[in-house]
Structure formats: structure tokens, C-alpha cells
Amino acid sequence: MTEAMDHRALERAERARESRMKLGLTWLGVGAMSAGVGVISPVDWNGWIIGAGGATAAIAAAFAWANRPGDPARRLERSTGARERAQKARAEMLGVIPGTMIVFGVLSIKAMTAIQAGEAEFGDWAMMAVALLYAWMGPLFVMGWDGASLRRRALLEDELTRHHRALAVIPAFVVLLVLMTGLCILGLWRADWAITAMPAALCVSGALAAFRFGRLDRQADAGE
């Protein structure tokens, strides 16, 4: 087998593995969202929704993990065009994350309300934890501090990336300042409302950074 054929076979295998991993991640998202809907659902049997969502998410996570990048991916990373593939994968991830962050930010409001009222169940605490986790996720991807970005720093980091990072983080930081200032003032009047809205405010600011970074990345691809 020639080197070119070997490379093509490697690429095909990698595309198939990546598709399986994305399918797993999509179902992980669906499962997590279903569990979230179960938490806020008023029906008596919402435990079943949470259970089914949680089980789906767990199975999907195991499936995605089983299809994580392995040796073929590492061999491809050393080949021509690896930088483009790595940056494309990051751009795809940043296309999905902001919407998910906003959804969890909104869902956290009900959970925080229940916690503030002293009526929280396990699902409310879990929802608050997930919302806070997601609030960090977008900025971590933008800053290149997530595990995958740190491992592939040589491929993902260049001058344009750093320029886009600055353009994405600055407006998000301004929005965060405005929201936190507003919540601080609101807290003088209704402290419980300010605390309730904090995870959502963090999610919105983080989502803005991720959205803008992804948008700049896509714009840079256009107009060759």
C-alpha cells in the first residue's frame, strides 16, 4: 500500500470514528437536556424523565469515550492539513456550545429559585452545578485551556487565534461587568433575585465569548 493510499484509509477511518463520537456527544446532549426538562417538569412522574435522560447521557458518554481520538488521529495530526482539521473541529464545537450554555443558564433560574426557597431537590442542585460548569466551558474553549486544546496547542494556537481571542473576550468581559453591576444593584433591593440570576448571567457572558470566537473563526475562512 502506498503512503498516499495509507493516508486516505487513515482519513476514512478517522472520519468514521469522529462521526461515531459526534453521535455519542449529540445523544449525551439530548440525554442531559431531557434530564434537565425532567427537573423542571411539573408532572408527578418526572423522576422517570430524569432517569431516562440520565441513563441515555451515561450510555452516550461511554459510546463517545469509546470513539475518542486514538493512534490514527495522532498520526493524522502529524500529517499535512492537520492544523486545518484541528481548527475545524474547534469551530464546530464552538458552534454548538453557546446555545447549550444559554439553555442551561435559563434552566438554572428555576433550580436557583427552588434552592433559595429551601425547596431544592437533588435535581435542582445538579442543574445549578451543570449551569456553572457550562458557564466555564465556553470561555475555557475560547482561551484554549480545555484538555484537547492544551494537547493540540501547536496546531490550534497562532497569531490569528490570539487576535480572535482578544476580540471575543473583550465584549464578553464588558457584558459580564454590566450584568454583575446590575445584579449587585438588584441585590441591594432583592438579594435572592440577584443570587438566582447569577449562574444565568455567567452563562450569557461565557456564551457570548464562545459565539463571537466561533463567528470570527468562520469569517476568517471566507473570501479566499
Next chain:
Amino acid sequence: MAELRMGSRLKAVRTEAGLTQAELAERVGVSRKTVNTVENGVFTPSTPLALGLARALGVRVEDLFWLED
């Protein structure tokens, strides 16, 4: 002081050299998007990147970039 604006012949020189954006990017060690945005005037390269692009194309940096009046 007025804002300095940079002119570029990167696209013309690259095309003359028979290179694609991806090939030039690979030579310099940056992404194709970086080359694309420099060519389109969206992104102003740093001095090391400008020198790297010139070296990869076998020309002087002032043949690629200049200050516009």
C-alpha cells in the same frame, strides 16, 4: 499620529509563486485562515509573521508589505 495602514501584495506574490494559501500556511507554520485574512486586509500580521511570509515566498518583506499614505 494618524493610524498606520498597511498595503499588501501577498496574494499576487503567492499566486506568482504557484502556491495555494494552504501550502504557504504550511511553510510558515500558521493556519490557512491566517494567510487568508492577511491577504484580505482583515488581519495585520506581526513583524515575525511578515518576515516569515516573505522568507517562505523568497522575497523581501518590503516587496510584500508597505505603509500606505
